Amino acid sequence: MSSLKTCPFDKNHILQAERFIVHLVRCQRNHPNVQVRCPHNEGHIIPPGEMETHLNVCDTRALSELKDQQMVQKPVEQPLLPVGESWDDDPDVGTYDPNNYCEQNLVIRQPVNLTKAQRKQFRLKERERLEKMDNSTSDGSKP
Structure with a gap:
């Protein structure tokens, strides 16, 4: 049996965890500017006054910070092209007719x-x- 979650916009909405994100998108249309989304997990919707408290105790914060650190630590390697190659030195080839x-x-x-x-x-x-x-x-x- 799947776990049930309560909608942060309307406490009367109780849904399955699999349908929770889809419901949030639809339910937020009816309740614009009521609550704020957590930057670490789009599924966490919190009242504006409790955002700082939530950021300190958010269970997905560690995962998102770890992901950010891994992305920063991996530099992108630029492929080096041979300097001596010149396309002007290629033989002239006629075009296809x-x-x-x-x-x-x-x-x-x-x-x-x-x-x-x-x-x-x-x-x-x-x-x-x-x-x-x-x-x-x-x-x-x-x-």
């Missing part, structure tokens, strides 16, 4: 944004190109 690739290989292309006459001419040239490519590949030679 998809149209050039399509013209040299067996790729079916579609006419886009052309007039009716231009589409007809494009398809005629494509048929010739593909037949020429097909004949050259069937002969065993590469285009």
